[in-house]
Amino acid sequence: MRLxxxxxxxxxxxxVGGRYGDDETLVVAVRERAVDGAATDAAVRAVAAAFGLPRAQIRIVGGRTxxxxxxxxxxxxxxxxxxLARLLEGPEWSR
Structure with missing residues (x-):
């Protein structure tokens, strides 16, 4: 499934949670800055944790930068x- x-x-x-705009774009807030892919890596890890999946089951297929x-x-x-439906309702906080 793509999201x-x-x-x-x-x-x-x-x-992880909440909507960006009027569609089903999920908001992922991370502490890391957007330097050398750190924020991207952190976002993928956060999504994996929010969905209860191993990191290996998630890959970026568009918009890497x-x-x-x-x-x-x-x-x-x-x-x-x-x-996804539950996360779109609001944020789920992590560390």
Whole structure:
């Protein structure tokens, strides 16, 4: 399944959740700055944790250097869709 995320680097803490705009773009706030791919790596790790999946089951298929990215998530589509719907409602905080 593919999903779109909007990365917010330099946040006070890492959080996954909420919508960016009117569509189903998931907001991912990370502490890391957008330097040498650090924010991108942190965002993918945060998404993996939020979906309860290993990092290896998520890969970037679009927007590697942009704030809006497209991820391919491998897993049970029903689990991913349910989790995405819940995350779009609001943030889930992490470290």
């Amino acid at each position: 779109r995320i909007r990365v917010r680097p330099g946040a006070g803490r890492t959080a 942009a704030r809006t990215k497209v991820l391919e998530v491998v897993g049970r589509p029903d689990h991913i869709a349910q989790r």
